[in-house]
Amino acid sequence: AQSVSQHNHHVILSEAASLELGCNYSYGGTVNLFWYVQYPGQHLQLLLKYFSGDPLVKGIKGFEAEFIKSKFSFNLRKPSVQWSDTAEYFCAVTAVNTGGFKTIFGAGTRLFVKA
Amino acid sequence: NAGVTQTPKFQVLKTGQSMTLQCAQDMNHNSMYWYRQDPGMGLRLIYYSASEGTTDKGEVPNGYNVSRLNKREFSLRLESAAPSQTSVYFCASFSRERGSTEAFFGQGTRLTVV
Numbered sequence: 001a002q003s004v005s006q007h008n009h010h011v012i013l014s015e016a017a018s019l020e021l022g023c024n025y026s027y028g029g030t031v032n033l034f035w036y037v038q039y040p041g042q043h044l045q046l047l048l049k050y051f052s053g054d055p056l057v058k059g060i061k062g063f064e065a066e067f068i069k070s071k072f073s074f075n076l077r078k079p080s081v082q083w084s085d086t087a088e089y090f091c092a093v094t095a096v097n098t099g100g101f102k103t104i105f106g107a108g109t110r111l112f113v114k115a
Numbered sequence: 116n117a118g119v120t121q122t123p124k125f126q127v128l129k130t131g132q133s134m135t136l137q138c139a140q141d142m143n144h145n146s147m148y149w150y151r152q153d154p155g156m157g158l159r160l161i162y163y164s165a166s167e168g169t170t171d172k173g174e175v176p177n178g179y180n181v182s183r184l185n186k187r188e189f190s191l192r193l194e195s196a197a198p199s200q201t202s203v204y205f206c207a208s209f210s211r212e213r214g215s216t217e218a219f220f221g222q223g224t225r226l227t228v229v
Contacts, residue, residue, distance in 0.1 A: 009155065032216050043205065043220040044158075051216070090157055094216050103148065103209070103218060104174070107157035 002027035002095045006106035013081050014114045021076040021109050023091030032094040033074040035065055036105075039087045047089070050074065061085070083115045117141055121206050121221035128196040128228045136191040136224050138206030146209035147189035148173075148218070149181060151202040158205065164189055196228045 007022035025031065035047040048059025055067040065076045074091060091106040119140045128134055140147065145166045150158040150173075160173030162181040170181050178200060180192045189208075193200060203225050207218040 006157075034218070036218070043222050044207075044218070045220075046217055049217060092158075092218075096216075102160070102163060102171075102173070103216070104160060105150070105158040107155060 002031075002093055002102070002104050004091055004093050004104050004106035006089075006091050006109050008109050009107065010110050010112075012112045012114065015083055016080050017113075019076070019078040019081050019085075019111070021089055021091075021111075023074045023076065023106060025072050025074070025091075025093040027072075027093060027095050030096040032096060033065075033067055034092040034094070034103075035059065035063070035074075035076050036090045036092060037087050038090065038108075044090065047076070081111075081113050083113050085111060086113045087111060119206055119208055119219050119221040121204075121224050123224060124222065126224060126226050128193075128226065130197060130228060132196050133192070133194050134196065135193075136204055136206070136226075137188070138190065138221060139188045140206075140208035140219070141187065142208060142210065142219065143186070144208040144210055144219075145186070146211065146216075147183065148207045148209065149179075149189070149191045150205045150207065151175065151200075152205060152223075153202050161191065161204075196226075198228045200226065201228045202226060 005024045032051045034049045036044040050057045050067045058064045088110045094103040122137045148163040149161040164170045164183040167186045206221040
């Protein structure tokens, strides 16, 4: 069965600091990988996704993530965070198989950026 | 283009009451999902429907039933609500293009069971 593990539950940074949020998954087959963001009081929105090709993917608002297949990881990065990045971030994995597309989410990382 | 619409947005139930959460999407997606979101546990998959006419259990299906009424609609039913089902429920529909999937979420239903 697939699973997703996010390393940090809470992260506090000052503005302009660099961000890296860890995500590891367990599934031996083909996967699609995602990072979603949930701003306070809102629903989840897609930040970026990987499904094939260049393992370094760029998303909205200056976020990027790197898929390292050998490590089963898909870490999210941003060189310089802003106060408006305060939100909860979820890593998700879709196991691509012939029976259907089942997407599992990690527990989330709550990021607070101090102004 | 409304995307994914969930109703109701808020609901308070007494233990033992039943209710149905409604979800509809207008993006012609085949796959639809129900998740619950609890603090520190992220989103956990309750049930999903890979296509019209099929439904499958997710990680936490106990206490829930679903119906894929047609391609647009996927409802979640609590037959006898319990306090442990207090949560925020999200419906999502998934696009599938060129081997890639992407989830589109509804606004959520905040359910409290007392």
